[in-house]
Amino acid sequence: MRWWVRCLGTAVRHAALEQARNRLALVLVLFFIPLWLNLAYWVLPGDPVRFFLRAAGRPVSLDANTVTQLSGALHSLALIVGFMMFLATSRSGGFDHRLVLAGYPRLCLLLARSGVLLVTAALTAGYATAWVCAFYLPERLDVMAGAFMVGALTYGGVGILLAAMLRSELAGMFVVIMVSLIDLTLQNPVANPSADSPLLRWLPAYGAVQGAVSAVGLGAVPWRQLLLGLCWSAGLTAAGVVAFTARTSRRASVRALLGRRVTGPALRMVTLRLLHPVRARVYRQAGVHDAVVVKGYEICRRLVRRSGPVEAAVPQLFPARLRPVLWAVYGYGRHLDDLSDTRRLGRQDRYERVSRFGALLEADLRRGHSEDPLRAAVVHALWTWDLPGDGMAATDRVYRQDAQGTSALATWDDWSAYWHALTFPFGVKRLLNLFTAPGLAFVPTDAEALRAWTDAFNLLDTLRDLREDAAEGFVKLPSAVLDEYGVSAGDLARGQAAGRFADMVHAMTARARQWLEQATTAGAQHPPLAAALRTVVELHLLELDRIDRNPRALLKGPSRADPVRFHCTLARGRFRVARAWRRHARSAPHLPPTVTLPQPAADSPAAPDTRPLLPPVPHAGGARPPRLPAHLRPRHAAIIMDGNGRWAVRRGLPRTAGHDAGQRAVRETVYGALEIGLPCLSLYSLSTENRERPAAEIAAILRLFQDGLDTETEEVWRRDVRLRWSGVPDGLPPDLVRSLRRTEHLTRDRTGLTLNMCVNYGGRDEIAHAARALARQVADGTLSPDAITPRHVAAQLHLPDLPDVDLLIRTSGEQRTSNFLPWQSTYAELVFLDTLWPDVDRTHLWQAVAAYARRDRRFGTTRSTPGTPGEHPFQG
CATH class of the missing domain: 3.40.1180.10 (Decaprenyl diphosphate synthase-like)
Structure with missing residues (x-):
C-alpha cells in the first residue's frame, strides 16, 4: 500500500509540475479571462436580447453584453483548460512511459491526470466566476461556478483525447480553438439568432451555456442541462483517459522509448523482457539468450498454441526451463506438417519445400547454428539438450510422402509405423531423461506408457482433422477401418456421415480410451511426471466425451472440450504438478547453462570464381556409375x-x-x-x-x-x-x-x-x-x-x-x-x-x-x- 501511495504521489507531483511549467497557460488564465470579460461587457452594447432558454422552458431577455460575456468566459475556459491538458499530457509522454516501464501502476497515472484536470477546472472556473461577479451578482452563484466547471472539464477531456491523437502543439491548439469557436458561437444568441435550435443540444458546451445563462436571471437550478453537461464532460474525459491508457501501455511505451533507437533482434529481446516477463524468465532459466533462437522458440510456441488447447497446455505442466525444448520438438513436426498439407501449393512444390527444409536443417545441425529462426530453435534444442535426432530422416521421408500424396495406411500396423516415425524423431528415452533428478527415476514401462499416450494423442488428432484430411485425399485412419464401417474419404470430404460413421467414431474413441488407461501407469517413481500425464489424460477424456456426445460434429470442424471444465481441470492439474515438484524441489532437473555454438568464420575479401562450370571428364573406358537410391x-x-x-x-x-x-x-x-x-x-x-x-x-x-x-x-x-x-x-x-x-x-x-x-x-x-x-x-x-x-x-x-x-x-x-x-x-x-x-x-x-x-x-x-x-x- 505504501508503494502504491508513493507511486500516486510521484504521478500527481509530476502532473502538477507540468501544469506549473506551462507559463503561457498561466498568463492566459491571469490576463486573457479578465480581458475578454471586460471587452465583452464594455465594448458590446447593453441592448436587451430576447431568446428562448430551454433550461427555463420560456423566452428570456438579457443584455447583449451579459450574454456575450458569459459565452466569452466559457470560451476562455475551453481554450485555456483544453490547451493546458493537451500540452501537459503531450509533453509528459516520455516520463509517463518511463514510469510505466519502471513498474508504476497506470491507475496512479490516470488518477493523477484526472485529479489535476479536476483541480485545474475548479480553479479556472472559480477565477472566471470571480471576475463575472466584479460586474454583477448572479442569482445563483453556485450554478454559475458549476456551469463554468462543467465547460472546463468538457474541454479538458478534449485536450487529453487530442494529446493521444496529435503530436504537434500547434495542431492541438488549432483543433481546440476551432471546436470551441464553433460550439460556443452557435450557442450565443447575439451571434446566432437560431441559438434555440434543438440540434444545439448535441454540442459539448450546451449544458454549460444553459446553466450559466440560467444562473444570471433564474432562481431555479437547471439540473437536466447541468447533468447533460456533466455527461459530455464525463464522456470526453473518459475517452481521453482511455486514449491516455492506450498510449501509456507497456507495448506503446516500448515502441515510444526504444522503437527508434533499437532495432532488429535487440528490440525483440527488450520487448520480450518488458511485455512478457514470464516467458523471458523461462528463456533465462533455459539458458537461451540469442535473439534469433528466442524468435524461433516463439514461432514454435505459437505453432503449439494453434494446434489446440491440450497441445498448448502440455508444456505448462512441466518445469519452465524445459518448455522451450518441448515447443521446439512439437514445432518442428507441426511446421513440416503445414508444409506438406498446405493447399495453396501443388504436390511437387510441397515435396520440394519439405525436402529443402530437411536438407537445410541437416546442414544447420552440422554447423550448430542457423540464420532461420525456426531451424535455429530446433538446432539449439538438439545441441543444448543433446537430443539424438537420428529419426529425423524417417520423419522427413514420411512428410515427403504426405506432400506427394503417396502415403497409405492399410492396417493398424501401418498406422503405428506412420505415426511413430512422426512422433519420435528425437528419442523418447532422452526426452524422459531430461526430467530425471536425484530421487526421481524412470523405468522401462514409462517409455511404453508414454508410447500408449502418444498413440491416443495421434488417434484423437486424426479424429479432429478427419474432414480436412479427407479433403486432401488422405484420411489418417487404416483403410481397413473405413471399409469395415462403410465410410469413404469422399463422403467425409463432403461432410456426409455415410455408412456407420457414428459407430466408427465410437470405436475409435474407445480405442483411444484404452490407450489413455495404459498411459496412467507412467511415473510410478516420478510423481511430477505422473501428475502431469494424469492431467493430460483427463483433458483428453474431456475431448473424447464431447466427441462421443456428437460424432457428426467432427464433419463440421475440430471438436473441442467444454472450455469451463477444460480450464478447471487444467488449473487443478497444474496445482498437482506444482505440489509434486515442490516436494522434490531439491531434486530439480539440472539443465546445462548457455552453450557456445559454433559460428561461421568471416570470409576473406577475395571474390568467388564466376566462370561456367564444366561436367566431369568421362571415364576413359566409358564406364558409368551404378544407379543407387x-x-x-x-x-x-x-x-x-x-x-x-x-x-x-x-x-x-x-x-x-x-x-x-x-x-x-x-x-x-x-x-x-x-x-x-x-x-x-x-x-x-x-x-x-x-x-x-x-x-x-x-x-x-x-x-x-x-x-x-x-x-x-x-x-x-x-x-x-x-x-x-x-x-x-x-x-x-x-x-x-x-x-x-x-x-x-x-x-x-x-x-x-x-x-x-x-x-x-x-x-x-x-x-x-x-x-x-x-x-x-x-x-x-x-x-x-x-x-x-x-x-x-x-x-x-x-x-x-x-x-x-x-x-x-x-x-x-x-x-x-x-x-x-x-x-x-x-x-x-x-x-x-x-x-x-x-x-x-x-x-x-x-x-x-x-x-x-x-x-x-x-x-x-x-x-x-x-x-x-x-x-x-x-x-x-
Missing part, C-alpha cells in the same frame, strides 16, 4: 591414399614420381564422386606423421599441393567442386596456407561436391584441439563441465559442419585407419583395397560405394537398415 549412398566418403612410394619403387622410379602419378588418381576419384553423386569426399593428403619423411619428399609433396590449388591451371576446379581444408597451418609454408584459404573462398558457393583436403592433419591433434577449446569455455564460465556432450566436442573440430564419415576406404592392401578422422569415422563402414593409389580410378570408388549400399547399419540397435542410420523409435 540417394538413401543408399554415403553422405561422406573418406580415402586414405596409400601406396605412392611403393608404386614408384616397383617401377624403379624415385618416390616423388609416385606422388606425381597419384595426382591423376585424385582427379579420377573426384570425377567419380561427382558422377555418382557423393555430397562429401575427404582425402588424406598429408598427415602430421608424414612430416618425418625425408625433406626432399616433403618438399615435392608440398609443391604438388601448391600447383594443384591453382584455379587457373588445375582442371578439377573447373568442375562443381568446393574445397575445404582440415589441418593446422603450423609448419606449412605461408604461401601454401594462403593458397588453401584462397581456393576455399573462391569455391565457397559450389554445391556439387565438397572436397575436404586433409593437409598437415592428425586425428588425435584435432581432438586435443577440441578439448582445449572446451576447457577455455569452462575456464571462462560459459560452459559447465557436466553439460559437455559429444555435440560440443564435435563442434570444436576443424570442420564441424561436415557430416560424419559413412564410408572409409584405404588403398594398397593396408588395413588400419592411421589416425585419420577418428572422431568422424566412429561408425564408418570400412573398405580395404589391394590396389596402390596411383592405379586407382573412379571405378574403385564406385565398387566401394556399391559395397557400402549392401551393408546393414544398426548403430547399436536391433533393427537394421541398409546404408542408413537406425530408426528405432526409442533410440536414446
